[in-house]
Amino acid sequence: EDGNLELPWLKFFNQTYNGDAGDEWTPTFVSLSSTGTPTITGRYYRLTRFILYFNILVTPGTNTSSTSGTTYVDNLPVTPFNNGVCMSVSNNAGGALGMVNSSNNRIYTPTWTNITNPVNIIGIVEAR
Numbered sequence: 001e002d003g004n005l006e007l008p009w010l011k012f013f014n015q016t017y018n019g020d021a022g023d024e025w026t027p028t029f030v031s032l033s034s035t036g037t038p039t040i041t042g043r044y045y046r047l048t049r050f051i052l053y054f055n056i057l058v059t060p061g062t063n064t065s066s067t068s069g070t071t072y073v074d075n076l077p078v079t080p081f082n083n084g085v086c087m088s089v090s091n092n093a094g095g096a097l098g099m100v101n102s103s104n105n106r107i108y109t110p111t112w113t114n115i116t117n118p119v120n121i122i123g124i125v126e127a128r
Contacts, residue, residue: 020045020046020047021045022043022044022045023043023044023045023077024041024042024043025042025044025075025077026040026041026042027040027041027042027056027073027075027076027107028073028074028075029058029071029072029073029074030071030072030073031066031067031070031071031072032058032064032065032066032071032109033064033065033066033067033071034060034061034062034063034064034065035060035061035063035064036060036062036063037061038059038061038064039058039059039061040056040057040058041056041057042054042055042056042057042073043055044076044077044078047124050081050126050127050128051124051125051127052078052080052124052125052126052127053122053124054107054121054122054123054124054125055121055122056073056107056120056121056122057118057119057120057121058119058120058121059118060115060116060117060119062116063114063115063116064112064114064115064119065112065113065114066109066110066111066112066119067111068098068108068109068110068111069108071108072107072108072109073106073107073109073121074105074106076100076105076106076107076127078127078128079105079127079128080100080101080102080105080126081102081126081127081128082102082125083099083101083125084099084100084102084123084125084126085098085099085100085123085124085125086098086099086100086107086108086109086110086121086122086123086124087110087121087122087123088109088110088112088119088120088121089119089122090112090115090117090118090119090120091117091118096110096111096112097110098110098121098123100123100125102125107121107123109121
């Protein structure tokens with residue numbers, strides 16, 4: 001009304017501007033094939049109370065391979081209450097779709113074969 005922002009509005013706009021800094025976690029893969037030992041890191045961000053964005057980076061020792069429906073991450077640190085989507089991207093080779101399965105709390109990665117570049121797996125899911 002008077003053109004001055006009150007403290008609750010200042011906090012709201014500051015949080016919107018700064019966003020969520022995210023939380024680190026070390027994803028655990030099942031059935032990820034690799035030559036050499038890959039380095040795997042992850043971070044997840046709460047976009048809203050129920051929307052979660054995650055990013056997993058798989059840096060191969062030599063190369064890595066994944067099989068759709070067989071390779072998955074089994075330790076997503078939140079509980080999804082609906083299925084979600086993920087995508088793998090590597091270098092300029094494009095991307096492929098995978099999924100987050102709410103019934104078993106797994107991130108199923110898409111297929112990739114003998115990739116020597118780092119692979120980013122990004123996704124979004126409704127989660128508590």
